[in-house]
Amino acid sequence: MxxxxxxxxxxxxxxxxxxxxxxxxxxxxxxxxxxxxxxxxxxxxEPVTDSVGTIDGAAVAVTGPLRMEVVRGFPRTVLRSGSDVLVKSGTARLDLTEGGTISICGPAHFSVLKSGNLLTFALDTGTIHLSIEHGPAVTIYTPLLQIQPIAIGDGPQDTLVGFDSTGAMCVRAYRGAVRLEQQLTSQNIVVPQSSDVLLLNGQLDGLRGGGDRCTCDPQLTKYLPPPRLELSAPPPPSEEAQARPLGSGTTIAALPLEKPAPKDGPIYQFNVPPLIYNANAEVQPEVDMSKITVVRRVRVRPTLIFQGRVEGELPLSSPPAAAPAPTSPRPAGSPPKPAAQAKDSVMDRMVHFVRKLWTRGS
Known part of the structure; x- marks a missing residue:
């Protein structure tokens, strides 16, 4: 067992x-x-599959999911599925992850969704220009229309969609065709290559020529990175500078500051009474305009203004010597003149004076 x-x-x-x-x-x-x-x-x-592309612009605001990357030392904004973009002014450029570029001319507002290889743009205002060679399939929605670029064979897609200043929508097919479908009635048409149409109020019945009313040049939206500063080492000091002892350098005097010239114009001063606020009063008292005074300050100039300079007395200069008069030749038979008498002496003057008194007395 x-x-x-x-x-x-x-x-x-x-x-x-x-x-x-x-x-x-x-x-x-x-x-x-x-x-x-x-x-x-x-x-x-950070899912990789929902990255739409990098956007660059001077005045761009992005809300919703996004990611920041540093490319060559500069920050770049990466749009993701569900991002809402507002281009306040100027232009912007969106480089798609799968290839292709989209130029945006502001002011513009749109949102973007991504599902696999499908990109969906909801355009509210502005103008966008798509240039895609071998990239994702793009569909643009407006409030009334659904717009889808169509490639001819394996050719590129180059399409412009936007609104002008009057609110009319412009559709231009540079390369490839464009399918327009009315969302309410499902009416659709195909815009052939090299065609330009204008739609009023989102109706397909009243198509007319666009006449280049909407423009958005991709060259103007091309991203140019800012110049990068390069740091260079200072040159080594010369032998003369190294041989010079410390403290032997020349002192550079500071430049004199230029004083601003005084203003000769009048100066106005406003005197306003203090404002009064009463929390208990329903109506606040108004400012009494009669108590506001204006004071004008001016600089009075004298009526007589002397301009010039005072110099000292000039030294006395001797009068110019008179040129000697030419002497006429004396005739041979005339006798010579007697010499001039000598000046009277003091005694002769006294005798002459007494004679005058004697003559008056007699």
Whole structure:
């Protein structure tokens, strides 16, 4: 009834070795779980599949999901599915991830969605110019129309869609065709290549020629990175500068500051009474305009203004010597004139004076 089984004795494993093996297995499991969780977190935070492209512009505001990248030392904004873009003024450029560019001429407002290889733009205002060679399939929605560029064979797609200043919509097919479909009535038409149409109130019945009313040149929206500053090392000092002792440099005096010229014009000063606010009053008292004074300050000029300079007395100059009169030749028979008498002496004058008195008395 009963069978006897033989027991095989297994080799004994030391307890220390078992503990090390268990610790090693636990560490490997924790590291693997951490790597898996980190990968899932990165993928959930920054999914690669929903990146639309990088946008550049002078006055661009982006709301919703986006990502910032640094390309060649400059920050770039990466649009993701669900981004809402507002171009306040000027132009902007969107470089698609799958290839192709979209030029935006503001003011413009649109939002973008991405699903696989399909791009959907909801255009509210502004003008966009699509240039796609081998990129995603693009569909543009306006409040009343659905617009879809169509490539001819494997050719590129070059389409312009926008609104002019009057609110009319312009559609221009540079390369490839464009399909227009009315969202309410499902009426659709195809705009052939090199055609330009204008739609009023979103109705396909009243198509007319656009006449180049909407323009958005891709060359004007081309992104130009700002100039990068390069730091250069200063030149090494010359031997003469190194041999000069410290403190022997010349001192450069500061330039004198030019004082502003005083203003000669009048100065006006307004004196306004303080404002009064009463929290208990329903109507606040108005400012009394009769108490506002205007003071005009002017600089009075004198009626007589002397301009010139005062100099000292000039030194007396001797009168010019008169030229000697030419002497006429004296005739041979005339006698010479007597010499002039000498000046009267003091005694002769007194004698002459007494004679005059004597003559008057007699």
């Amino acid at each position: 009963f069978r006897e089984f033989g027991y095989v004795q297994l080799p004994s494993i030391p307890l220390r070795v078992m503990r090390r093996a268990a610790w090693l297995l636990t560490s490997v499991t924790v590291l693997a779980a951490t790597a898996v969780l980190t990968t899932r977190t990165v993928r959930s935070d």
